[in-house]
Amino acid sequence: MGVEQLRPYAWKQERSPYAWMSRRDGELIRSILLSSATRLDRPLRVLEWGSGQSTLSFSQILTEHDVAFHWSSLEYDRAFFDAELAPELLRRPDSLLRYVDRNHTAHGPRGNGRHVVEALCWNRGELRPYLPGREAERTADLDDYVRYPTRTAQSPDAVIVDGRKRRRCLLAATAFTDALVLLHDAWHDHYHCALDAYPAALFFGDELWAGAHDPARLDTLPSEI
Numbered sequence: 001m002g003v004e005q006l007r008p009y010a011w012k013q014e015r016s017p018y019a020w021m022s023r024r025d026g027e028l029i030r031s032i033l034l035s036s037a038t039r040l041d042r043p044l045r046v047l048e049w050g051s052g053q054s055t056l057s058f059s060q061i062l063t064e065h066d067v068a069f070h071w072s073s074l075e076y077d078r079a080f081f082d083a084e085l086a087p088e089l090l091r092r093p094d095s096l097l098r099y100v101d102r103n104h105t106a107h108g109p110r111g112n113g114r115h116v117v118e119a120l121c122w123n124r125g126e127l128r129p130y131l132p133g134r135e136a137e138r139t140a141d142l143d144d145y146v147r148y149p150t151r152t153a154q155s156p157d158a159v160i161v162d163g164r165k166r167r168r169c170l171l172a173a174t175a176f177t178d179a180l181v182l183l184h185d186a187w188h189d190h191y192h193c194a195l196d197a198y199p200a201a202l203f204f205g206d207e208l209w210a211g212a213h214d215p216a217r218l219d220t221l222p223s224e225i
Helices: 023-038 053-064 078-084 135-139 143-151 166-173 189-197 215-220
Strands: 044-049 069-075 095-099 104-107 115-121 158-161 180-184 200-204 208-212
Touching: 023 044, 023 053, 023 158, 023 180, 023 208, 023 215, 044 053, 044 143, 044 166, 053 069, 053 115, 069 078, 069 143, 078 115, 143 166, 158 166, 166 180, 166 189, 180 215, 189 208, 200 215, 208 215
Parallel strands: 044 069, 044 158, 069 115, 095 115, 158 180
Antiparallel strands: 095 104, 180 208, 200 208
């Protein structure tokens, strides 16, 4: 499927209950995560650039299916993080909230260690560089936010790119040679210069793109929903 077949703002017709995306794209990501877990004999590792409802919803789906996982989510807007994610995550067993700038970690209740959400937050404010008068926010320092995952010991199985600096995040994710990388809002032309960094790739769903080093990883994508 090519980019010309994507449906920009498809979520406006029928929004997913899982995230700020179309219902079909939400179901596709749900299916990808569950099927990825069935091929592993260890916990599924997911990396997400851009926290939000997706963090809460997709990790809860994995928990409800008793999938063992470690979900790492990165967010740059502390006010949003504290308002929209922290209250829920602090009620969930085995959740960790890492405030990187403060070198502080908050914990949810102790659980059995099977369903871990590790949410990392920087304090860079609400960045909306696409709004008139806020163009200077494009130069906000998000280097740590982009580079942090490549400094960790374990590579993710699935990567979701759905926050700021998506081109840079896509390029950083090429370090994870075994991962399936998913980009949301893939119809935006200014993301496309980073897509050629992946030997295998395709556009699918309403607003999704998938990239991988191994073409066989794309064979595992679900049929259109």
